[in-house]
Amino acid sequence: MNLKFFGMIISVFIIAFMVIMTVKTNFVGKDKSAEFEEYPSGLIKDQANKLDNEGLEYEIGSEESNIAPDFELRSLSGEMIKLSDYKGKKVFLNFWASWCPPCRVEMPHMENYYQKYKDSADVEMIAVNMTTDERNVENVEKFVDSLGLSFPVLLDAEGEIKDLYDFDYYPTTYLINADGIIVKKFSYAVDEKKIEELIANIE
Template identity: 50%
Template sequence: MKQILGIAVIALLAGILIFNFAEKNKEQSAADTDKTAVNISKDPDVKGAAIVSPGKSSIEPGQPAPDFELESLDGDTVRLSDFRGKKVFLNFWASWCGPCRIEMPEMQKFYDEHKDEVEIVAVNTEPNVGKARNFIEENGYTYPILLDKDMKVANQYAIFGLPTTYFIGTDGKIQQEKKVGPMTYEFMTETLHSLE
């Protein structure tokens, strides 16, 4: 009986030791992950995060929006700086992106009503221009569509999810936190009034 009791106590102590070791490793792993995990939505209630490679982060409010040059769906060469002096919603999207498809009719309605106050610059991030062109033509979207076939500009703006929108003021600087996920008409109207 003493032998069985002794073996049980040893097994219990070994179990406690293994459990504590596993918990310590889990805590260390979580701490290491927190160094590279970023809540890209800026919403403290959102679940999940994106892993950001070292040195790669989004452009924060107050920073100048990096200039770039892309071809438009119409074949013109367009620079972001062409819109200097205007408020700009710089939106990254793709035709295969479900949330983008939800957002785009809202953006069109907003653009139809506010194009004198703000420019929507929609940067398509897929390599197949034909898919983007068909999608835009089928749905009748009229705001400027730029083509980022190699995702150079998306990488420049640290885009990790689609759709993502940056809000640029007339001074050429980012003026609000970026929005990851689809925008509603109401959200766009409220954000427009917050830009200078």
């Protein structure tokens, strides 16, 4: 056996090995249980990116055109609520604190909108209180009771959701479409008329 022929055999073996490894990498099933990691807070790490109907990929994040990060929090009434529970609906996601003057101005307008459309519009209003910035939960309860708020009020007791959404001012609101994509983010109070306009323009 001459060296040239021996070299050809070695080359064939190398190519065959590379083909086998490529096929194995592409087609052997992965352990799906490792793709998601639930935390006690309900935060989901490494959520899969999403493809829309046109094949466009959206990244998870807190900016416009991102997939809104999922979370789970306890409400004032004691119910555990996940953002993903409202998939298929438009969501007005508001972050606030009871000592924030613009929040007090805005909340009655949010309540008015909620009462007007909660049974007829495919939309949900969620207010996440930044509980780590409050003196106590009792202040939150008094605030909610004083304004007669009936939409879901969630408590970010550990501050993890604030870190997840990465904002600096109160109130900050995220408008999320039925596919879970953030279509608008703003950090100022709005009145009922503006809320109607903003939600009507969610696509």
